[in-house]
Amino acid sequence: MIPELRRRAYLGAMQVASWLPRTVLPFAAPSRPELLEPPQADAAADTPVEPVAAPAVARDTAPAPPVERPKIEVPRPGAQPRQVAAVVEEPAPVEEKPARVAAPPPRFALQLLRAGDCALLVELPTGQPFQSRDPAYILLKDLLRAAGLPDSPQLLGEPVRWPLLVRGNLDQGPEAALEFVQSFVAARLEEQPSTCLWLVGLPAIRFAGEGDEHSYNRELQVDGLGACWALPGLELLMEEPARKRELWQAMQRVRQRWLA
Template identity: 30%
Template sequence: MNELQRAEYLSVLGVASYMPRFVLPLAPQPRQAELPPQEAAQPEPATPLQQMRAAVANPLPQSAAQMVVAPAEAGPAPQARATEAQVLRDIGAITEQTRVKPATQAAAVTQVAPPRQEVQPFVLSCWWLGEELLAVDSREPGAALPVEALFNNIARALGWHQLPREQDRLRWPLAENRFGPAADASEARDTCSSWLEAASARRPVKSIWLMGREARDFCAPVPLAQPVNDWNGIRVIAMPSLSQLLQEPQRKRALWQLLQKTYPEHTLPEKNRVK
């Protein structure tokens, strides 16, 4: 109940109401009484003059009668149309002048073939020792070194000297052309790796030795990330060539340690070390 209703009720009941001018001792704190809600102001009706002015300001028809009798609006004058067309042409010309032209198309990139990596002719000597080993050695042409004797000593140190032995030789390029360019490295890699895969399939072995740079670079069936690598259950071992071992005898110790670690069951005592 708001204050006005309370005052009306009290006046009807004959009870005089009053408002204190100050707060009495021990009296509760006064609080604001609820005021009646304000009524929304009703807009005043428009006068005839205001209605006329509104009709003049709004050219749209206000009734069906006006829609019937309202004359059609005349189109723009020919001079106005010509002026508008000229303005549009001027705007188009300015837009064409200020338009950012795309950059000229870059010249087509010419595909450049990778440089050829020429490979000089080389010879690979191959030995099969039973079902144990296929050794591929990079032989230096024209070097009269006792590589056969050194390989026999290695086979004896491992106890493989009595195994059936076969020997072969692979020359690259297969057909030498003296008048043409040297063979490419990719061709040598394809040919030698295919030959090694075919040879290991024809005569299965447990280990493959790739001895020397040419044997490692062109015959390896898998990347030689470690000294001993696995290829379909076959141990592929990278080691120096027999010619390098003869020219650098200090490398024999590292090779013998690698063989001892790889073939502990075949390694003979120290007295039979490779010499």
């Protein structure tokens, strides 16, 4: 059986004003008593009505096409009502942004040193602290003597090795490494200020001076660290001796900072 509201909608569509069910319908409104009374005779119905002549229609006028009425399906007693599918507008597809892939943590080892009025953040080629007979350490001593600085630099803290943790969910990407290295060096320079900070090696330039390989032999101004000088790595200078000439020319301009 169908609900009362839908039943009335069907009857209204069929232009049925009065109807009586043969059986009691569930969920139906009670019948109105006035519908059960016989229709009263209309006195005017006995009066003959004179036919009215229809207006003449031009022969050239084409007859209007018949109006098609929508077909209405009348529910039968005992039949299950047909489910009316609701038309739902599908939402417009939303472009999904690709998930951000976490950058792998960089790997490097840096040692902070002090020579005279300069601080040095040097890349450790082997990842281990310098030894007196290491070729890289001997080259560093030669650079300090050429710059007019003491050739026996003082260690400032333990080496900084990245990543800090082998396991765990801690973010150790490039941005975290940059923030850590700059904070570490700034804390040491606050204790012992320096005239110029040497950044020796690409990891030192990238994660302390926010530079790259194009910053070699240039001066950088870094917030919190002051004036910095970017140098190629010691291992790179040994592999490519031609870089020492450009380094020496740049040193002639920069050394006035600590010799003054």
